[in-house]
Amino acid sequence: MRVRLEVGPSWTFRLPRRVGLDRVARLGTGSLARLLHRGERPVLVRVAQAAPERVLFEARAESRDTADWGIARMRAALGVDQDLRPFYERFRQDPLIGAAVRASPGLRVAARPYPFEALMWAVCEQLIEYERAAAIERALIARLGRRCAVSGLVDSPCAATIAAQPPALLQACGLTETRARALVAAAREIASGRVDLDDADHERGWRRLARIRGIGPWTLQTMALTGQGRLDQLPAGDLGYLKLVGRLRAPYRGAPSARATVEDVERLFAPYAPWAGLAGLHALHGAGSSLALRLAA
Secondary structure, three states, X not given: OEEEEEEOOOOOOOOOOOOOOOOOEEEEOOEEEEEEEEOOEEEEEEEEEEEOOEEEEEEEEOOHHHHHHHHHHHHHHHOOOOOOHXXXXXXXXXXXXXXXXXXXXXXXXXXXXXXXXXXXXXHHOOOOOHHHHHHHHHHHHHHHOEEOOOOOOEEOOOHHXXXXXXXXXXXXXXXXXXXXXXXXXXXXXXXXXXXXXXXXXXXXXXXXXXXXXXXXXXHHHHHHHHHOOOOOOOOOOOHHHHHHHHHHOOOOOOOOOOOOOHHHHHHHHHHHOOOHHHHHHHHHHHHOOHHHHHHEO
16 A cells, blocks of 8 residues: 655755664655554655655555554654744744754754654663764664565664563663663563553653663653654753753853753753753754754754
């Protein structure tokens, strides 16, 4: 079954010019392809943009229902339907992010089609360089990912697959013992249905996952921002934000950066509610932070 759908973006939009180093998505000339799975049912989604006001989605699956599901997941991940005009109108003259907002009005968070994938990658990226984390992600995909023989694309492992693994196998892919155990424990909560990351009550799932050693605020905020469409969530403990706020608090240009705390970051971005996560991305993007390359679509 092949399903096509043309969408008019709700706000300035362009397809990403790069994809993550995990290599689950493939960029072509003006197009993007991604393999997804609805349970055990695969769906191949291709997205193309012929003009600013036209984004074409094509999904191939065994049923119309699965194809429609795949398109909906990619629409959400790409943020095609996000109307960011209120954010633009409110903050285009802001002293901190106004210039970045005017320069990149269509900037969006590089989101994931599954919340669990966002959670899994957040665990991989805890307190290490992105390139090293991406190598761990690729190792997990090579060992446990789901492949399409026709397209050559590969999908990330699902929660049930991770839940069934001994932590030692994840350690062999590069995770520390603590993170491997945390990821398996989180996957078991999700695979069992005790936590539903697609449920509208996100906070209930966060509270249960937060009981797991190794799943802290940064991990949950990153997952919420990149996997659940929560633009209000800011991973305030990220070193990129701590450095940014430290530079902003320096007494004068060229002075050593002041020491910033998570509370300092949260205080700085509190006035941007309910778009603190998007505002933070603009601040990083305007400052040329390497973290922006990870978070920006």
